[in-house]
Amino acid sequence: MFHLPARSLTVLLCATLGSTAQEPSIAARAASGTDSRAVDPYTKGKSADLERAGYSGAGPFALGGHHGTEEVDALIGAGKLCWLETRHFRLGIDLPPLDLGVADKRARERIRAELRDLAAVMPAIDPETRTLDPWLRAHLYALRCERAYAGFQGVIGRSDPAFPPPNLTVRFDDEWLGLGPYLGQPAKYVVLVFRESTDLRRYANQYLGSDMRWPQRYDLGRGQALMFLTALDFEGNLHDDTALHCHVAFSLVHNFCDGFRGYLFETPVWFKCGYAQAVARRIDPHHPQYDRPPDRRADGRTDWDWSPRVRGLVEHDAARPFAEMATWRDYGPFHFHDYVVAWSRVEFLMTKGDAALARYLHRMKAPLWRGFGTQDWTAVLAQQDRALREAFGFDDPTTLDRAWAEWVGEDGGKSARQSTEKARRPRSSPQTRGADR
């Protein structure tokens, strides 16, 4: 117990009550500019510096039809999310500082190279810094998102000028590339990375009308953005920067595939899954990604060396037939081996070259109806068959499977193995799971 003289008692009470009454809110600190999180130290929010760095802005901007960054800040507290708008993305990133000293060597080298690229356009960045503050991490993710976008454009063989201005007119000719300039979407892609899932859930309940208990890819609706939302505490290892990078890349690829030529209808999920796995594994294969089926938890196993497993499945005829997997429209039926097999099949298709992949995606995403939605899954599957035939020369699923099995057996998926073995190194960190939509 504490016994204090009456005079001290009064002083303490008043001091405390006073401080409570004058308790500065985060919003107030942000408004006064005294909250370091609210102002980007690398561009200071100045237009010229933002433009030189390749940004369109740093907020406020709209996220959906009826809300934007200001509403989110008011809801969860200003200064939490670092808002950045790039040429193709609108990002809100809330990440804790990262100590590069504890990262493994490959991750450190990768991040240092990224920092050097950022420093070229933002001279205030020190590429040799040991600690990445929240704003620097936000800039890193902006860079990574844009690079993922550029990678996808490279595969489809189309750059920004190829896509039309925003419109809602669907045409059925082969030249029609969608509803807008962002791979065919009318709005920029939105990426929100929260530090705490409570903030994500609060935002999603308030503005999306959805309680999101896991990372989520989300379509805001006609004429609006495709989003990806996640939080570090959804999965055990997302505090690992590389794991988070793979996690974000996995879902971005899904959104790109859906957004390409406009998100008019759902497409079979095997290609998106396999291609997204391939992209994530090229960052680091030690973080395989799993989506969450509607009725159970996502697979969270840590096995990452999938090539021997693929060979075993092919040898024992235990791989899910392509004829079956090709009809799945969501991750409901997926089990662990299905992720492995989907990845391997797409790796096989990728050996046919980017031009073939581009032809496949272009045909797959050709409009089937004048409106939005999935009215007829049979029509979608028939379109898939046409796409596979035109792009890769496979007349039916069995032919594809036979060719794939041969590739696994001989070359043994050599290219896939090589990219895996190059990244092989002792690891002890847990693996991550993916998102669901």
Add this chain to the structure above:
Amino acid sequence: MKLLILTATVATLATGAALNAQAYYGGGRGGGGGRGSGPSGELGAGNPGEAFPRPPRPVWNPADTTRDPTPGAHQPGGAQSSGGSATALPGRAPGHVPGAPTPQPGTPGLVPAGAPMDFTRAAATLRQIEIDWVFPVTPKAAQPLAWERAIAALAGTDRRPLLVRRHGHEVEAAGDRRIADLLDQEEMRVMSRFFRCVDLADTSRHPEHPFSGLFHPERPPLCFVSDANSEVAVGFSGYETAADVYRALYETLARAYEGDADRVVRGLRRGIEDFDRLLPREEELVRLVDDAVAEGGPDSPAAKKQRQRLDEIRKELAALRARQTALSDSLKLRAAD
């Protein structure tokens, strides 16, 4: 933080009113000026541990030295919180239960010394008992809602009592952590299913926020429990003993439900032990089945054997879930007045 703790103690001495656990009884912001004395009149009378049957010892990880096995025994910096009682208890270390040995960090409580045992629950088990938080949509209101209307907005059509958590501001970080630790305790997780658990941002206490009527303007609690009809509520700042918090929770359940909540929660916790045994085994067998399939094909003897074991475990799990559901359902909400 120390300043706040001192002030809490001093204010308690000075006013004799409950400061930490604040009772709000409808009709406005309550807090020391509420209509009735409710549960707070009983808290702290005599030995908290003896006035109420002590809940079973929560599970903790001996490697986690931030937790003490005796609920409420760990107090940072010698904080003198009396756990929300109307009267302080001079001369006693807060939260200490006479007769209980003082545990040392990392020592498994009353278990005799020997090889350290890991009491950490499996991740799959913890997922079974995650608190189902609800994040209410902030209503559009020209001015803050009155207490009853705010509670009604949080409750919706759910007749369960409310457990409301407000994420604290930075200056409340220590109390926030303590609340978080309490909410992470196994008993809390298990009993949370009988509450509508609502998560509010710190912004909800700002004067212009529609839900600000739930919180005392100067000493907003970080967590409070309320009857669904908003008539009785108890608030917590994070400096109460866990015993007092649990007492308030069980008393709320007693008002809301027919049946013995303590017995049901104990039974459900016994079931958690079985989940801890079965769920990791199920996950392991799923992997073993996949490995056997990849190595020898789906019809290999190894794959068949593992699949059979997996089926047996899944049957046990189904039976366990049915028992847990039946036990949980045995606690029935009282008819609305």
